[in-house]
Amino acid sequence: MNNKSKRLHLNEMQVPLPDYLFEGIDFDAIRFYPLESLEEELRRLISSYVGVTEDEVFIYSGIDGLIELMYKALHDSAFVVPKPSYYVYEQEALRQGVHLNTIELSHDYRLTESFFKQSEGAVCVVVNPNNPTGNILLQQNEAERLLLNAQYLVVDEAYYEFSHVTMVPLVKEWDNLIVFRTFSKAFGLAGARISYMVSNQRTIERFSRYCEIYRVPTLSLMLAKNALLNPEYMYSYVDMVKTEMSHLLDVLTTLDIRARGSDGNFILVDRDFGECLVANGFNVRLMENDARVTVTAPPESEEIINIAKNYRR
Known part of the structure; x- marks a missing residue:
């Protein structure tokens, strides 16, 4: 081994990734900066896969990149995150000097009443299913309870393809909901560093103001496109x-x-x-x-x- x-x-x-995932990739395109048409094509595929409009999809360089961008775009906010959770949320907040309130999960790894109370008026982040505990922390009724009082609810669905639990259908009802997804886990593109955010157009425009122009490499866009065209x-x-x-x-x-x-x-x-x-x-x-x-x-x-x-x- x-x-x-x-x-x-x-x-x-x-x-191993299947050979057909690399078919049709134009390696010579690396000479050029990432084409807008390629990103638009991938956005269409993601919107179809997720079940939202193209305007509700924002492509970025990995969930770690989205976490960094979130703290920049919402830097004046208070943030609440369960503990334990994905370590980058705490690490990146420390790096950017962002106020982060971590609330311990219950002994059986559930959100506590304290978490719901502390989330009022804050940006509330929930990794669902949670990493590293592996369990579902949030169902739709609990998400809606948080959405009623939080400034934003950010749901990290990195493992969605395994859990099939998602808050994406609530995006059309709540303008303060943000969902992160990635191609790193079930699609096997961890090294390509490509992810996406699902939210309303106003929130996406807010995030866009803080990101670089060429944020996702050309080859990553091509690989993600092929992955969605051949998801078997x-x-x-x-x-x-x-x-x-x-x-x-x-x-x-x-x-x-x-x-x-x-x-x-x-x-x-x-x-x-x-x-x-x-x-x-x-x-x-x-x-x-x-x-x-x-x-x-x-x-x-x-x-x-x-x-x-x-x-x-």
């Missing part, structure tokens, strides 16, 4: 993740190793077992009590299972 297949700490796609590989990968996740959880539980599934493409296991995986050459994300492990393809899953079988000896 090569080193790439042992990268189970960043929730990247664990199978993405659906196949999502099915594989769900099958392998179920298999891993069954085996680990049988072996008396604490493990919990997620609504994303990763599982949480006991930190001690996570350290065992690290000792056996796997990169996993170690946390206080748990380790986050990206669900991988069958051959590597069997290697993890073999390690687990010897773990208690």
Whole structure:
């Protein structure tokens, strides 16, 4: 197994991209700055995929880029984020000197009443499903409760293709809702650094004032376009993740190793077992009590299972 297949700490796609994803790509186009027509074409495809109008789609360079842009566009606001959550929200707020109020999740990883109260008048950010806890934090009725009082509700749906839970239908009803999506996870384009935001046109115009002109590379736009034109590989990968996740959880539980599934493409296991995986050459994300492990393809899953079988000896 090569080193790439042992990268189970960043929730990247664990199978090779299909060759057809690269067909028709004009590499000579790199000579030119990204064409507006190419971005417009991708915006049309995204709007069709998501179910909104083209004016409600804003393409940018990765969700990390959208987080940076959000703090610039809404820099005078107070921000509220659950804890634990995706670490870049806290890291980028610190870098930009933005006031960020972090509210601990409940013991079973749910939003607390304190979170709803602190969100009044603030920009409220919810990663859904959450990273690193892996569970759904927000259903539509809870989102609407936040939207009633928050300045903005930002919902990070990086793992939407795995969870199928989305707040996008509420965009037409609420002008203070922002949804982030990415091509990094289920579409396997993490290295292309391409994402998009779904919101109303006024909010998109506000964000646009703070971004650079050529914000997404030409090749990234082409790859994302091909991914949406040929999404079968993405659906196949999502099915594989769900099958392998179920298999891993069954085996680990049988072996008396604490493990919990997620609504994303990763599982949480006991930190001690996570350290065992690290000792056996796997990169996993170690946390206080748990380790986050990206669900991988069958051959590597069997290697993890073999390690687990010897773990208690």
